[in-house]
Amino acid sequence: xxxxxxxxxxxxxxxSVMSEQQFLSAGDxxxxxxxxxxxxxxxxxxxxxxxxxxxxED
Numbered sequence: 352x353x354x355x356x357x358x359x360x361x362x363x364x365x366x367s368v369m370s371e372q373q374f375l376s377a378g379d380x381x382x383x384x385x386x387x388x389x390x391x392x393x394x395x396x397x398x399x400x401x402x403x404x405x406x407x408e409d
Contacts (some may be wrong), residue, residue: 366397
């Protein structure tokens with residue numbers, strides 16, 4: 352089973368999900384948050400976090 356990574360992308364100021372291959376080849380602009388085998392779960396987390404921080408900025 353593949354592992355997916357929830358990361359914070361400092362270049363785009365948003366949370367997103369990467370595959371293990373993308374994560375291992377990513378540059379320094381990302382910050383590890385969480386790993387899981389469920390891409391759907393991490394995508395939900397990223398969407399929730401991006402929405403939460405958008406509300407804080409308003």
